[in-house]
Amino acid sequence: MKLYSYFRSSAAYRVRIALNLKGLPHEIVPVHLLKGGGEQRTRDYLARNPAGLVPTLQEDDDWSLGQSLAIIEYLDEQYPGIALLPGDARGRARVRSIAQTIACDIHPLNNLRVLQYLKHTLAVGDQARDAWYRHWVGQGLAVIESLLARDSATGRFCHGETPGLADICLVPQVFNARRLSCMLEGLPTILRIEQACMELSAFQQAAPSAQIDAEN
């Protein structure tokens, strides 16, 4: 299978971690989001993913799928290896809720296309744009910290003793937060879990700096 990916996309980063955790052989196809107006806007790419966003998963029979969380759940249902979601309905619900707090409440507001709209269409200056970014990250990670710290289901990882969907979303979000110099004080549970994740090669090898299309 192939994963259309951009090294810095945190949605692609999520799927890279999932592929590694499941131990699934795959080819990374880089899609440069900035070069030449964005390779995600070419006719070929849009035929595969009409949203013009990364990532896209392509199976060997050419079936394609967009949306990182849908891709991860598909990989988990379709392939053997460690389970990325818990075995019980309430556990799955909790993990999905944490993942969606990142994927629906934080990340969409800080996506490249949104930052570009703020800059080019609304003429928002760099400083106000960084404040926007940090506002949503700060608010969102405080919610995640609260969800994690108050619940005995939290273990070495977001849910118990094995990494799964929630960790897969958390690590790229913390990476982004660091890149934009967001405050990470007051988030001890998040930082502890991030550290546990980053000890695993599945997470290390999915990092932006480890990608074939990595840039400084």
Next chain:
Amino acid sequence: MKLYSYFRSSAAYRVRIALNLKGLPHEIVPVHLLKGGGEQRTRDYLARNPAGLVPTLQEDDDWSLGQSLAIIEYLDEQYPGIALLPGDARGRARVRSIAQTIACDIHPLNNLRVLQYLKHTLAVGDQARDAWYRHWVGQGLAVIESLLARDSATGRFCHGETPGLADICLVPQVFNARRLSCMLEGLPTILRIEQACMELSAFQQAAPSAQIDAEN
């Protein structure tokens, strides 16, 4: 069970439809998002849902869950009644991908808290704010139209002949688009499916105007 809901929240609207489609008895607890600084920010509500967003599902044993998509999948897994997701992995992946295109790519940008930030913090005028709203809705619904129109899996509803998770996300998004006078031309598949949904009492009774906390 209880659903903490605001009549105009499209995330709450999704869960209301799901509860109706599953035929699950429930109590609606209105949470007014504007009154007194927002009832979603009270200590009691935040204890139940640290994100301070609606909806929240509360089970009879007091277990609570936030995030509309996580709630809907939980209801579908936990309770009998019609299935809201397809029986095959690729079908589920497709439906989740459509639902997430709405829940991750369109709706988060047009949420009340985001519109308030644009207005109060970035001093974006009403006209530019409406243009922002319409930009993301227009772009997002065009993607959905493309996903639906090109795929033979689309039937009377987004996936086959019974309504499910994708329709549950689509109808509130189209409702919002109408409320903000977004262009709906060029979206024949979406409008056809919306019409099929609105013939069903599960969708009718979940509409904002049918809620106990409805306002003009």
